[in-house]
Amino acid sequence: MSLVVETRHRLGAFSVEATFSSDRGVTALFGRSGSGKTSLINIIAGLLRPDSGRIVFNGDVLADAENRIFTPPHKRRFGYVFQEARLFPHLSVRQNLTYGRWFAQGRNDGPGFNRIVDMLGVGALFDRAPVNLSGGEKQRIAIGRALLSSPRLLLMDEPLAALDEERKAEILPYLERLRDEMEIPIVYVSHSVSEVARLANKVIILENGRISASGDAAAILSQPSSAVSRREAGAVIDGVVGATDTEHQITIIRAGSAEIRVPHLEAATGKTVRLQIAARDVMLATSKPEGLSALNILPATIVEIGDAAQGMVDIRLDCGGVTIVSRITVLSRDMLKLHIGKPVHAIIKSVALDL
Numbered sequence: 035m036s037l038v039v040e041t042r043h044r045l046g047a048f049s050v051e052a053t054f055s056s057d058r059g060v061t062a063l064f065g066r067s068g069s070g071k072t073s074l075i076n077i078i079a080g081l082l083r084p085d086s087g088r089i090v091f092n093g094d095v096l097a098d099a100e101n102r103i104f105t106p107p108h109k110r111r112f113g114y115v116f117q118e119a120r121l122f123p124h125l126s127v128r129q130n131l132t133y134g135r136w137f138a139q140g141r142n143d144g145p146g147f148n149r150i151v152d153m154l155g156v157g158a159l160f161d162r163a164p165v166n167l168s169g170g171e172k173q174r175i176a177i178g179r180a181l182l183s184s185p186r187l188l189l190m191d192e193p194l195a196a197l198d199e200e201r202k203a204e205i206l207p208y209l210e211r212l213r214d215e216m217e218i219p220i221v222y223v224s225h226s227v228s229e230v231a232r233l234a235n236k237v238i239i240l241e242n243g244r245i246s247a248s249g250d251a252a253a254i255l256s257q258p259s260s261a262v263s264r265r266e267a268g269a270v271i272d273g274v275v276g277a278t279d280t281e282h283q284i285t286i287i288r289a290g291s292a293e294i295r296v297p298h299l300e301a302a303t304g305k306t307v308r309l310q311i312a313a314r315d316v317m318l319a320t321s322k323p324e325g326l327s328a329l330n331i332l333p334a335t336i337v338e339i340g341d342a343a344q345g346m347v348d349i350r351l352d353c354g355g356v357t358i359v360s361r362i363t364v365l366s367r368d369m370l371k372l373h374i375g376k377p378v379h380a381i382i383k384s385v386a387l388d389l
């Protein structure tokens with residue numbers, strides 16, 4: 035699949051001007067409030083008709099301002115999930131779900147009803163009315179409804195923004211399953227570093243209607259930008275769940291040849307998980323420290339030393355094939371005589387796995 039977006043559109047004093055393409059998995063449109071994320075996803079959906087440019091999906095030209103081509107939203111076969119679930123209040127959960135399927139009539143290429151119901155864990159909610167659902171349940175139904183219309187592409191605009199932290203944590207694993215088990219590419223709007231770190235394959239940062247950076251999620255989230263504060267920047271690592279030490283409730287995650295210990299994780303051995311390690315949570319030592327409570331002390335080699343900013347500097351490390359970033363003071367850099375190629379130990383104070 036391929037989505038090509040080349041667009042320019044004015045909205046009063048604001049304008050969006052963006053060119054990008056995405057091919058598979060989750061592409062995050064990421065940026066601060068007012069950076070133009072919703073405007074851009076609305077252009078892709080066909081809810082906004084761009085002043086100029088083109089939207090092409092799998093070679094199908096959906097919008098081309100110059101040639102006056104514009105496919106209306108309902109003919110694009112895109113699924114859309116908004117911040118609020120927008121379920122039909124007078125219909126049951128089952129009817130809300132099958133409403134999506136109605137649009138797919140005559141097409142048998144969409145994922146099966148039972149598979150989607152299973153994946154989203156909504157079977158037990160069928161006879162309920164939307165008013166009796168939690169926010170997280172409502173959002174799962176909204177996602178199911180969108181999937182059952184057999185979309186070629188799923189557009190999600192801050193689908194977790196209206197939920198509290200607990201509900202977010204409840205729904206994120208469903209979004210991961212969606213990413214991993216369905217063939218449907220997703221364009222996902224968010225301003226949350228942890229959500230994007232957990233879900234996105236590719237990240238596009240929007241700033242004042244323009245793309246200021248784009249690329250692989252790990253690369254984009256490892257450095258501060260308009261959307262990633264210095265506080266949040268760090269490493270994003272894909273690891274595989276290994277053994278669990280049941281006595282101490284610790285799970286080992288393998289990434290490259292490194293082993294990272296995290297508090298007990300309810301996940302099957304062999305499952306891929308994303309870890310986020312903020313640079314501010316990684317300390318460095320030139321010899322292996324003893325008697326520390328930190329669980330993760332990993333041998334590493336310095337591969338890059340960033341520029342100093344406000345007395346701090348980011349040190350990029352290779353830990354057994356995995357990149358980890360450490361933020362230390364310029365004073366520590368000098369006192370430890372750090373240089374590229376120097377072997378060190380990275381002491382990880384905390385690993386974020388969840389919201």
Ligand SMILES: Nc1ncnc2c1ncn2[C@@H]1O[C@H](COP(=O)(O)OP(=O)(O)OP(=O)(O)O)[C@@H](O)[C@H]1O
Pocket residue numbers: 045046047048065066067068069070071072073074225
């Ligand atoms: N119809 C319109 N007329 C004028 N200005 C508009 C219009 N629609 C949006 N804007 C402005 O465009 C800018 C970008 O809005 P947009 O909703 O795309 O940003 P966003 O990144 O999705 O923000 P948020 O995260 O807060 O939803 C904002 O400054 C907004 O006020």
